Amino acid sequence: MFLTFEGIDGSGKSTQARLLAEHLRREGHEVILTREPGGSDGAEEIRNLVLQGDPDRWSAETEILLFTAARRDHLERTIEPALAAGKVVICDRFADSTRMYQGLSRGDLRGLVDQLHNLMIGREPDLTLLIDMDPGTGLSRAKGRQGAEERFEDFGLDLQQQMRAGFLALAQEFSDRFRVVDGNRNMDSVAQDVTKVVMMALR
Numbered sequence: 001m002f003l004t005f006e007g008i009d010g011s012g013k014s015t016q017a018r019l020l021a022e023h024l025r026r027e028g029h030e031v032i033l034t035r036e037p038g039g040s041d042g043a044e045e046i047r048n049l050v051l052q053g054d055p056d057r058w059s060a061e062t063e064i065l066l067f068t069a070a071r072r073d074h075l076e077r078t079i080e081p082a083l084a085a086g087k088v089v090i091c092d093r094f095a096d097s098t099r100m101y102q103g104l105s106r107g108d109l110r111g112l113v114d115q116l117h118n119l120m121i122g123r124e125p126d127l128t129l130l131i132d133m134d135p136g137t138g139l140s141r142a143k144g145r146q147g148a149e150e151r152f153e154d155f156g157l158d159l160q161q162q163m164r165a166g167f168l169a170l171a172q173e174f175s176d177r178f179r180v181v182d183g184n185r186n187m188d189s190v191a192q193d194v195t196k197v198v199m200m201a202l203r
Helices: 013-026 041-051 060-084 095-104 110-120 135-144 157-173 187-202
Strands: 002-006 031-035 088-092 127-132 178-182
Touching: 002 013, 002 095, 013 031, 013 088, 013 127, 013 187, 031 060, 041 060, 060 088, 060 095, 060 110, 095 110, 095 157, 127 157, 127 187, 135 157, 157 178, 178 187
Parallel strands: 002 088, 002 127, 031 088, 127 178
Antiparallel strands: none
16 A cells, blocks of 8 residues: 655654554554655655755756656655555655645646656555644744755745645545545644554555
């Protein structure tokens, strides 16, 4: 099974992906925990290009191409081999993030994102967990990490609000695979809900 976590910056999805991987391993599943952009050597190199530096470093179109290139390498080298070997793949972000951040943040480029996805990726997750979070809380959490990868956080609160609304709309558009989990609670409560949803799906 191919599971993805989505949500705005600071929503806690990376933590929840890790907690879920630990739980499934205890249950006897073989699990690959990975992330986007990244998850393979080539894709990690592209990650450094897109997540660091000035917010206006790339045009939206160039960014879409970079993210798609990273995803293609990740799919070939990490995701598909693991799924073929019968493992559970848990990915922190996937194509839905590109549909939001590159498809909506600087003009209406969603059609271009979807065209490239169909052409070069052609795969959707089996299940997507959207950790829904108040944008102000998420942004203050994300900025509090004080890491080097803050290019998208530097676009500010307006972008986070736009992204939250976009992710919720996406959850309705792809309602067959999306499950929305309230992230405005303590970590353990969120993890319990995530585990419940995934264990039902794995049956």
